Amino acid sequence: MTTSREHFSGAEAQAGASDVLLAEAARHGGDAEVWTAWHETDELVCRAAAVERHSEVFSGATALTVWAEGNEGYAVRNTPGATDPALVTTALDIGRVLAAADAAPAPHVDRAPRTPAAAPLPRIGSDATARLRALTESTGDVEVELRARADRTRVRLHRAGTGPAEYDTGVAQLFARVTARGDGTGYIGHQIFGRTMEGVLDAAERTELAELVGLARILAARPATALDHDDVLVDGRVLCRLLTLVAPAFLLDSVLEGRSPLKDSVGEHVASPGVTLVDDPTAADSPLPAPWDGEGTPTGPTVLVENGVLRGFLSSRRTAAEAGAPVTGSAQRGANGEMTTVQPGHLVLSHTDDLGTETRADRTVLHVVQANGAHTSNPITGDFSIGANAVLVSPDGTRRNAGNITLAGNVFELLRSIDGHDGRVRVNRSNNSFVAGPGVWTRSLTVGHQEGA
Structure with a gap:
């Protein structure tokens, strides 16, 4: 299995891919920039103190913008670090089509700053898994299902004639689904977001889950x-x-x-x-x-x-x-x-x-x-x-x-x-x-x- 470290290391290995596209655009007389993203997502679903699903997904994309002949064209490939020269010709063709609709703005000269990596990026580790299992233990009339998700993304923007700008970002998400059974069935769902999985779980454990259980029981009443x-x-x-x-x-x-x-x-x-x-x-x-x-x-x-x-x-x-x-x-x-x-x-x-x-x-x-x-x-x-x-x-x-x-x-x-x-x-x-x-x-x-x- 590809690890998170290996995936973002792959981003470093593909850093030169944008140079290939920029050079190809220049060969066609165009100015260009390449936007690249590498995505990692961990997802864990727990119910009744058991892990029902655990997945890790790696994905990414390459987007090319080309300015040529007074036009602005785009092309996208659902692969990070793409180098296919067809992206350039596609962007040029799209630019010619878009030119019939409106005038393209000139390429902007102010550039995105080089930004230090955010730390720490959210992850679902063994400690978070143990906490999620404990929070979903059965309480008789109430069932708790928790869906935890940790997204991590590296974004790079490379404009011809400049060095690439880059940042890392991420979000931790917890979706709680609480079901109670009384005179009827009461259900309530709630989402919590944060920078770290630990912070999200702290909020759930401190206040949110107890309040949701109380609401679900009320909604289960006549x-x-x-x-x-x-x-x-x-x-x-x-x-x-x-x-x-x-x-x-x-x-x-x-x-x-x-x-x-x-x-x-x-x-x-x-x-x-x-x-x-x-x-x-x-x-x-x-x-x-x-x-x-x-x-x-x-x-x-x-x-x-x-x-x-x-x-x-x-x-x-x-x-x-x-x-x-x-x-x-x-x-x-x-x-x-x-x-x-x-x-x-x-x-x-x-x-x-x-x-x-x-x-x-x-x-x-x-x-x-x-x-x-x-x-x-x-x-x-x-x-x-x-x-x-x-x-x-x-x-x-x-x-x-x-x-x-x-x-x-x-x-x-x-x-x-x-x-x-x-x-x-x-x-x-x-x-x-x-x-x-x-x-x-x-x-x-x-x-x-x-x-x-």
């Missing part, structure tokens, strides 16, 4: 016959799912293509006072740090909404050139080196007012704890209807199963009607994009029982 409540608290787990619907509206390509309802709203209030939305892949709590994006543009904090006011959008080199806007370093490539698209790296919603967790004096709170999938959703209008689970919390803290509910509304209206937060930040992942936010108190949602619930 549901309340009525949803009478005074206030609604949308858990961060659910808010992050809803924020993925609104994220495209903050991308400059969506603005240029007329798909963003916020395209003419810079400087206007688009969220409640106190709401801030920032994207920053370099933040200390970013699960997958990246010092520069898929085009080599340095990354950093981009304020999208400040105290409820829209300040700007995320952009790539191409979209920024077309709009005459600043480049934000938001051009991301997929795991297979696909052409860059504008995506957030670590998008975080915050609010200035901490209104506390689910218990309120003289008020019954409907705490929406889990989203079960979108029945309908429209990322352009922001309208959505989702299935969800919730608990009813009495003023004395008593919690009852609210049953399976339907949660409907408009995500843009939700941003405009957030009264405060509960202090519990959650994170959701979509490929290499992360969305984070706390639970929010809001007045904008319609709640109903699902049919047959």
Whole structure:
């Protein structure tokens, strides 16, 4: 079996591969750069104190960009260190096709910095395996399944005439699935992300698993016959799912293509006072740090909404050139080196007012704890209807199963009607994009029982 050390050593051995492609592009009169990634993923699934699956996967990709004849073309190969000269001719052909659609931005002169390797990169070792097995021991009415994953990536960007820039990064992920059996079956899932597997397991062991077991037992109880409540608290787990619907509206390509309802709203209030939305892949709590994006543009904090006011959008080199806007370093490539698209790296919603967790004096709170999938959703209008689970919390803290509910509304209206937060930040992942936010108190949602619930 190829070890992690041997795999990343292979990256060193393939370092000269980019020189071959750059020389071939120059032979055709082109300027070029080569983006290469080496990926390693460990995955371990534990249930009932036993390891059900353990896998190690090694993969990677090579992406070539060529500037020639005033055009910009791309080619991708799902192999790290590829040297096939056909990549160059393919990129040249694609550049000629793209030239008919729009003008290519000039190659940028600012280069990605050489970045020291992150340490330590996440791994699932024998100690983590033992902890995972112990955390899934049976407790009678409750079954715990844990899926641990450790991703490690080395990225290299090599531009003709310069030395290659490189960084290592990684993310530890734990998905917990807790099932309880009582009057019925209660289920809740939760994801935890971090820089190390030890840190993720510490969070699970310290607070998360006990809370999830408690919620699963409540959701297994007979549901309340009525949803009478005074206030609604949308858990961060659910808010992050809803924020993925609104994220495209903050991308400059969506603005240029007329798909963003916020395209003419810079400087206007688009969220409640106190709401801030920032994207920053370099933040200390970013699960997958990246010092520069898929085009080599340095990354950093981009304020999208400040105290409820829209300040700007995320952009790539191409979209920024077309709009005459600043480049934000938001051009991301997929795991297979696909052409860059504008995506957030670590998008975080915050609010200035901490209104506390689910218990309120003289008020019954409907705490929406889990989203079960979108029945309908429209990322352009922001309208959505989702299935969800919730608990009813009495003023004395008593919690009852609210049953399976339907949660409907408009995500843009939700941003405009957030009264405060509960202090519990959650994170959701979509490929290499992360969305984070706390639970929010809001007045904008319609709640109903699902049919047959």
